[in-house]
Structure formats: structure tokens, C-alpha cells
Amino acid sequence: MNLQTIMDELGLTCLTQGRNFTTITPTSGYASDLLSCVMAGAKSDGLWVTLQAHLNIIAIAALLELSAIIITENAQVEPAVVQKANEQGVTLLATPLSTFEVVGKLWALGLRAD
Amino acid sequence: MQTLRAELHVHTVLSPCAEVEMIPPLIVQEALERAITLIAITDHNASANVAAVQAAAAGSGLTVLPGMELQTQEEVHVLCLFETLEQLLAWQEVVDRHLPALENNPDLFGEQFVVDASGDFICRDTRLLLTSSTLSIDVVFEQVQAMGGLVIPAHVDRKAFGLLTNLGFISPDWPLEALEVSRHLKPTEAVLKFPQLAGYPIIQGGDVHRLEEYMGVSEFNVAAPSLAELRLALRQQSGRSYQYQPGADNLQPTK
Numbered sequence: 001m002n003l004q005t006i007m008d009e010l011g012l013t014c015l016t017q018g019r020n021f022t023t024i025t026p027t028s029g030y031a032s033d034l035l036s037c038v039m040a041g042a043k044s045d046g047l048w049v050t051l052q053a054h055l056n057i058i059a060i061a062a063l064l065e066l067s068a069i070i071i072t073e074n075a076q077v078e079p080a081v082v083q084k085a086n087e088q089g090v091t092l093l094a095t096p097l098s099t100f101e102v103v104g105k106l107w108a109l110g111l112r113a114d
Numbered sequence: 115m116q117t118l119r120a121e122l123h124v125h126t127v128l129s130p131c132a133e134v135e136m137i138p139p140l141i142v143q144e145a146l147e148r149a150i151t152l153i154a155i156t157d158h159n160a161s162a163n164v165a166a167v168q169a170a171a172a173g174s175g176l177t178v179l180p181g182m183e184l185q186t187q188e189e190v191h192v193l194c195l196f197e198t199l200e201q202l203l204a205w206q207e208v209v210d211r212h213l214p215a216l217e218n219n220p221d222l223f224g225e226q227f228v229v230d231a232s233g234d235f236i237c238r239d240t241r242l243l244l245t246s247s248t249l250s251i252d253v254v255f256e257q258v259q260a261m262g263g264l265v266i267p268a269h270v271d272r273k274a275f276g277l278l279t280n281l282g283f284i285s286p287d288w289p290l291e292a293l294e295v296s297r298h299l300k301p302t303e304a305v306l307k308f309p310q311l312a313g314y315p316i317i318q319g320g321d322v323h324r325l326e327e328y329m330g331v332s333e334f335n336v337a338a339p340s341l342a343e344l345r346l347a348l349r350q351q352s353g354r355s356y357q358y359q360p361g362a363d364n365l366q367p368t369k
Contacts, residue, residue: 034189034280036246039216054274056244059222088222 001025001109003067003091006047010105012070012093015077016085024091026067029111031103035060042066043114049102053077055084062088072099115353118339120152120332121145123183123193123268123294123319126163127233130224130244133324137233138163138170140325145176150330152339154179154195156268158243159213161206162228165199169231177339183268184209185244186251191268191275193294193319194258197341201262208257212249216242251281255288264341269296269321270311271304284310292348294319297329301358315348315356333359 004021007014014021030042031049035056042048044065050057053075061069068091071077077092085092095102124141125132145153153176155164161182168178180202181195196202217240218226226239249257251267258265267277270293277284277293284290292315295304301316320329335355336343347354 034246036185036189036214039245040214052274056274063219063222 001111006106006109006111007093009109010070010095010097010102012095015071015082015092015094016090019091021091024067026111028114029103029106030113031099033099039063047106047111049099049106051075051099053081055081057081058084058088058090061085061090067091068093070095070102072097072102115335115337116339118152118177118334118336119148119150119330119359120154120334120344121150121320121322121328121330122152122154122179122181122195122266122317122332123156124153124322124328125157125183126155126167127225127227127229128157128160128163128239128243129183129323130158130218130220130226131323132157132224134225135325136323137229138167138231139233141167142171142174142176142178144325144328145330146174148328148330150328151175152177152179152334154181154193156181156183156193156195158183159185159209159245159247160226160239160243161202162239164202166229166231168199179341182206182209184249184254185246185275186254187246187248188251188280189246189275190251190277190280192251192254192277193264193266193268194254195264195266195341195344197262205258205261205263209247209249212247213241213243214245214248216245218242218244251277252285252287255290259289262341264291264345266292266294266317268294268319271295271299271308278308278310284314290314291345292317296321297327300360316358317356318358331358331360333357 003024026047028046049070074096228236270277334347347356
């Protein structure tokens with residue numbers, strides 16, 4: 001299942017530069033708001049679901065080469081964060097849904113932890 | 115008694131997020147130009163540049179307290195300030211045993227330089243410093259205080275790594291002596307925004323990652339520039355006092 005399908009199914013808003021999301025296939029999912037846990041637990045090419053929206057999430061996503069970050073509950077994302085994400089090639093997706101709801105929908109679509 | 119203008123939250127080039135200008139001679143010079151007479155060096159989970167800044171400040175009239183900005187298991191940043199370098203280094207040994215064995219990626223997080231008193235390169239710290247230790251905030255309070263140190267939760271109003279966001283509330287079990295708010299919130303306004311801060315001494319820290327970020331808005335009336343005296347002042351005891359003194363952050367350095 002590619003990222004464009006996930007974005008359509010969940011109604012996610014892309015905050016960063018557009019690209020051909022049909023060519024990106026997230027292979028796993030991970031949810032946590034503690035960056036140290038994400039660093040240890042999230043897998044490369046995975047989707048990360050969090051309500052953290054500060055600058056440090058970009059470094060984590062770039063380090064782990066995540067397919068995208070889904071920022072939940074409409075957490076405020078500063079322009080500097082979006083700019084950094086674009087520089088690092090990180091995709092930021094936003095939703096008013098809670099992390100619980102997003103994870104439930106991703107699971108229903110067939111995405112798993114690994 | 116003397117009046118100290120203090121900035122208790124200063125990073126050096128050892129912190130990956132600090133600018134390259136944060137070297138000992140410039141840290142000292144900038145503080146003095148802003149009439150700041152006491153600073154604490156607080157790098158992320160590390161302390162290898164403290165002695166160099168102290169050496170750079172020797173004889174200048176600037177007091178440099180040994181410190182660290184520790185990241186707890188809960189991803190809360192706390193300042194750990196000590197009276198002596200020996201105390202800090204003993205605490206560093208504890209921290210080193212509780213840091214993950216991960217390597218820093220300078221391209222993503224920034225360089226971590228250990229330098230001498232002139233600011234000359236000695237080595238890189240290759241560990242990932244910008245991450246959580248496995249020390250809980252409860253353990254940090256207990257151990258740092260037992261070692262003679264002072265724990266001040268840093269920028270408690272910030273969403274990233276702030277105590278209120280990550281832990282939700284202030285535990286009555288902590289032997290809390292002071293709290294720091296960020297440059298974005300005046301201590302006088304902090305209690306209105308976060309009523310649970312009421313009753314605690316609140317300092318405002320510059321969280322200085324570049325020279326222009328010095329604030330120096332904490333004023334201490336003390337008998338000597340020491341941590342023991344700052345403690346008394348925070349408690350407003352024995353004739354010592356602490357007050358938020360805005361205005362210093364508007365002082366332009368005289369260059």
C-alpha cells in the first residue's frame with residue numbers, strides 16, 4: 001500500500017513539498033511521543049505517528065529514513081519545522097484525528113508494526 | 115553583600131545545537147560586556163568544556179558554576195548545578211553509565227567539540243548527547259541533591275522537553291528549589307499561565323546557544339558568588355534575595 005493511498009484513506013494534509021507519493025510504500029508503523037523511544041523503536045521506511053511537532057522530530061525522521069511523520073490532533077507546526085523537513089526530504093502529514101484513531105485506521109488498512 | 119547578575123543556562127560548542135561561537139573566551143567576554151557576573155555552563159548530558167570556561171574566566175570577575183543540562187528518561191530537560199567541578203565530574207560518571215550507546219550524527223544534530231580555554235579544538239565527543247538518559251527525574255533529584263547539586267527543571271513552559279508538557283504536573287515529592295521558564299515567558303507572567311508554578315522561585319534562562327541569546331535577568335543579592343549562596347537567595351533566607359530583573363536582556367554589548 002503506497003503513501004498516497006494512506007493519505008487519501010485517512011484524509012491527511014501534506015505540509016511539506018509534494019512528490020509522487022504513489023512510489024513510496026511505508027513498510028511499518030510506530031507511535032510514540034518520546035523521541036528517544038522512536039529512535040530506538042521505529043524502523044526505516046516506516047510511518048511515525050505522533051503529536052510532537054517541534055524541530056527535533058525532523059532529525060529523528062531523517063536519521064531513521066522514515067517514509068513520513070503523521071502529526072496528530074492538529075498540533076501546531078511552525079514554518080521553521082516545515083522548512084527543515086523540506087531541506088531534509090522528510091514528509092510531514094497532518095490530521096485532526098488523535099493518535100489512537102490514526103493507528104486504528106492504519107492497522108485496518110493492513111499496516112503492521114514490522 | 116553583593117549583587118550578581120546571573121545567566122544559569124549557557125551552552126558551549128559541546129552541545130550539538132550550539133553555534134560555533136560558543137567557545138570559552140567569547141562566552142566570558144560576552145557575559146562581561148553585558149554586566150553578567152555569574153554564569154553556569156550547562157551542556158546537554160555533558161560537562162567536558164566546563165573547566166575550559168572556568169579557566170578562560172579566571173581573574174576576569176566572572177564566576178562560572180559547573181553544570182549540565184540533563185535529559186531525563188521522561189525527556190524532560192533539567193539543569194544540574196554544582197559548587198565544584200569535582201562534584202560535577204562525579205555526577206558525569208553517573209550520567210555516562212545511563213546514556214545509550216549511540217553515536218552522534220553531526221550532519222543531523224550538529225558537531226560536539228571539546229575545546230581548551232582559548233577555544234582551540236581538542237576532540238569531538240562522538241556519543242549521541244542529544245538524547246535521553248535512563249535516569250528518571252525522581253532519581254535525578256535524589257542523586258544530584260545528595261551530591262550537593264541544585265536541580266532546576268529547564269524551560270518548563272516549552273512543549274519540547276519541558277516538564278509541564280512531558281510530565282503534566284509538578285510532583286509534590288520533588289525537593290524543588292527553583293524552576294526555569296524560557297525566554298518567551300516572563301517569570302511574572304508564568305504563574306498566570308501555569309498556576310501550578312505558584313509558590314516556587316521562578317528564574318528565566320536564556321538557554322544560550324549563541325552569544326546574542328544571553329539574558330542575565332536573574333539578580334541575586336548574596337555574600338559570595340557560590341551555589342550555596344544562590345540557594346539561600348532563592349529561598350529569600352539569611353538576608354539573601356533573588357529577583358527577576360528585566361532590562362539586562364535589552365543591554366546591547368558595548369563592542
